[in-house]
Amino acid sequence: MTDEELFRKVKEIIHDNMEKASEDDSPAYHYTRPAPERYPYQFFWDTCFHVFILVSLGEIEMAKKHIQSLLGLQREDGFIGHMIYWDRLKPGRWADFFQSKFNYKNLYRSHMSSLIQPPLLAQAVSRIVKNSDNLNFLKEVLPNLKAYYDWLDKNRDFDGNGLLTIISPFESGMDWKPTYDVPLGFKEGKANTKLYYKVIWTDFLNFMNNYNLKKIYRKGHFLVKDAGLNTFYAQNLFCLGELCEMLEDPDAKEYYSRAKEVSKNIVEVLYDEQDAAFYDVYGKENIKIKVETPTIFYPLILSSIPKGIKTKVLERHFFSSEKFDTNYPIPSVAKDSSAFNPKESIYIWRGPTWIVNNWFLHQILEKNNYTESSQKLTRIIIQLIKKSGFREYYNPFTGEGYGAKDFTWAGLVLDMMNTKDKSIN
Template sequence: MTNNEIFEKSRKLLHENMVRKKEGNKVIYHYTKPSPDTYPYQFFWDTCFHVFILCNLDEFGMAKAHIKSLISFQKEDGFLGHMIYWDRLKPGRWVDFFQSKPRFKNLYKSHMSALIQPPIIAMAVERLINKSGDIAFLKEVLPNLKKYYQWLQENRDFDGDHLLTIISPFESGMDWKPTYDQIFNFRGKANAELFVKVVAVDVRNFINNYNLKKIHQKDYFQVKGAGFNSIYAQNLRAMSRLCDMVEDNDANSYDELANKVEKSILQIMYHEEDAAFYDCYGKDNTHLKVKTPTIFYPLSLETIEKSIVKKVIEKHLIKGEDFNTAFPLPSVAISEPSFNPKESIYIWRGPTWIVNNWFLYNVFLNNDYKKEAAKIADNIRTLIEKSGFREYYNPFTGEGYGAQDFTWAGLITDMISKKDT
């Protein structure tokens, strides 16, 4: 498959999965479904991924419409949920019902979930501005971005250590991530027991009306993710650069906060002996020692020493076998008891996801591992040629699993674009 064929397949898919509603001359919403049937809503970080892909396709108008649709539902205090239901009011899964605040009035009105997702919107907008040069659009949306990141800082930094806490496994963007098994006193392959324990977290949050003070006090599930907070730090840097573009005085404050977040990631999450950045949980910041691709996410941060970057990459990717499959990266190390490379409703527990490779690709590029970066891009191209645009893939055989015509696979366009520059 040529580069042009991949780009055109991505373009066709994003247009086919596009959902748009107008009333008169006013656009009510405009977004792309990650897949035609499985995921019909507007998802937060999926929308951001779509913006990256659309920018590679020079579809700037559509990218701006996606961002405007996402922030149009923003709460006055700055909150943005991980799903906007728009006119598709029935949850795709019954468990999704517990991911929104209890609703007894206006049941058939468009609404937004009470959960968050990795806060990558600033980087998406930065890519859009860098590619389109549309400073007027930046000035239009920057106040919304500021309110959003302020909400995160004020409402999810539970412990005052500058790290954000998630209150549900579904906030990580990696729903059944085996990192959390320790919290649930669970070990091994996912089953109905784990299902009940995970869903119970959202049920408790629902019963508490998603009151963050109550949830923090009860401490059912509180995790500081290495991947989640690395994305947060990267986006604070992006906010600083966006502010600089319009000579906004807040640029320095975002850089200063990013420095504090990165310092905490290093101090709290890095395990020197294991050479890995682990998620932490609870008031004691207990390390969740499960090796998943997010152990690599902090390696793109500006203040992480190159010696640490080299140590982590050498141990786990160059010399180690844990992620060494025919089609890396498996979503958990093959040595972990939770590892299952096959299709399952319990996703992120073995199969390869393109988004993890996309993050690692950027880690490699940022740290001058160009040969390794090129290998990742080639592997993803082979996966797509073999099995098409799928949600995830078998890390040994490359067989495609999950949703079909899944848009995230279009992130290969980002790797190709960077490889060609």
Template sequence: MTDEELYKKVHEIIYKNMCDGTLDNGMPYHFTKPSPGTYPFQFFWDTCFHVYIFTALGDHEMAKQHLQSLFSRQQDDGFVGHMIYWDTLRPGRITDIFQSKPTLKNLYKSHMTALIQPPLAAQATMRIYEASGDKGFLQEMVPKLKKYYDWIAKNRDFDGDGLITIITPYESGMDWKPTYDVALGMEPAKAGKKLFLKVTGVDFWNFIHNYNYKKIREKGKFLVKDAGFNTIYAQNLKALSLLCNELNDDESSKHYMDLSHKVANSICKVMYDDTDAAFYDVYGHDNKKIKVLTPTIFYPLILNEIDETIEQKVLKTHFFDYNEFNATYPIPSVAKNNASFNPDESLYLWRGPVWIINNWFMHRLLLKKGYPEEAQKLIDSIRQLIDKSGFREYYNPFTGEGHGAKEFTWAGLIIDMLEVQKQETVENTKV
């Protein structure tokens, strides 16, 4: 598929999956379903991914509308849920009921879940501003972003170290990531009914306690500081600082930059294991390291606060290891030599197959760290996967067979990767 054909196909899918309307109370909405059948709702980080895709397509107005729709349901305290149901109230799975607060209104009115997702909104806003130069949009969004990130810092920094705790596996966006097995009292292995009941039990406990964070922290059924989630959080605090600076809000700009540094330094202090050369997720009240290798062990390397010697050590120890993340179609969502690794289709996601966002994230990281050839390989791999299996939710890292949802939008992030690659080429030419 040529670049032109690829852009055309991405355009076709993302517009076909788009929907808009108006609720009975007059509130409009406008979003793109990640997949028309499997995921019919507006998801937080999916919306942010779609912003990158729309800006790569040159449709800045559509990108703005999607982000505006996401934040139109923002609560007075700043909270925005990980999923907005809009006009489709029936959850995708019956257990999803436990992800919203137990109120009668949620049974018959449009609502959000009580969960969060990786907070990519500031970077998404930055992406729109860089592409469009629309300062009016910035003036509209920055106050909302400040309230949102203030809510996260106030309600989810349980230990005062700047790091955000997720209270269910579904908050990381990587639902069945095998590191969470350990936090649930299990050894990582092939997933089954026991794991399903454990995860559902966490959501049910949070539900019957009305998502009371004090009780959730005290009980400690599932308290995880995820390396990927917190890296994204640190990046977005920095992005928010830069956006505030664009509006001459120096006090806020300093506040969010200082908080970004705090989070990054805590990631290095709490999550890095020098012996294993990896940034691990940690869990519980005492931050126990979960020594399971997934792609998020690399995520913190993109932060400026991480020492260069650490960066090189982590990449050389794990990224290029044949037994771990080297595959025909990179990047497996857990190391190949882990007991939980399953490359095939399964109810239990993120336990072996390739998910495009890991390639998307690592592409930027590898370019930044001076690995242009490896970055290009990630683009080439996605091209091959699309050519072979189309736009699917995830792929087998050995055969390239597509699995999960069809007409899935995430593979469209390849065109953002291509835009970044073009920009990198231009910058190198200038030098």
């Protein structure tokens, strides 16, 4: 497979997986399914990934339609759910039922979940704007963006330090991430049905509390500040400030200020100096969860993180340690973790390689002038796709493809192949 053939295959998958409303449908929708059979809905952060891919393909107008679709059911208070069920009577999986407030009307109309996902929306819009000829699209969507990030600030910053708290393992986008075993009270390492029901029970409790966030916080069943999600949040607040500046919107200062606050507290709350790692924390006491997953690296993308910390984290965990060293990096948890399982399983994010982690680590290496390492990572991912196709995730040792086929996220390799630094802040 040549680079040109890779480009054509990504374009083919994106278009084959696309879903759009008929002329009679209201509201209208236009989005890409990550995988038609397994993931038929419009997902929040998947849509943002699809925008990055579409822009890489030169499909700017299509990317705009994806964002407009994502904003189509946005509530007046700014909230956007992590899944949008367009033109569907009910969720496809029974467990998804508990991820939305109950409303009998949702049984026969398009609706959203009540959970969030990593807030990459501002970066997705920025990618479109910076590859467009005018600012009309930005003028159209900026009020929606501001409302969304204001909702996050008002409703998920429970501690008043700028950091967002997730209330379900599904909110980080990395379902079954081993760090969540700790707040869930799962101590067996290797995933099993006990873990499954603990996760479903968490969503059920949120459902029974009718997604009343004040009540959920007060009861404190599952409260996690995820290093990955909060890194995306900081990035996108900086990005939102930049977008506001483009339109001479005075709120730019407010979003820059919030971004700096989040970045500062990522270091103060999540960074462990002794271990040189950014850990997820849980509970109202912000207890560090000392499980090494790729998100220990994520904050290194932020310009405000001291250079000494960046060097220390990369040297100890990426360049010198064997914990993440595999033929096809980077595994979704360190190899010495009791949760590590490199093979196919319904309990994903517990060992296999995901291209999204490599996509983000590639940006980190590029931004911190590890160009040779970033290019090597890109070559490995291209080899992985050529070997096993466009799959959901892969065995980090053999490269065997697992999960959904024709999975769109693999298309992020096009963004990796464009080595221009696209990160904000």
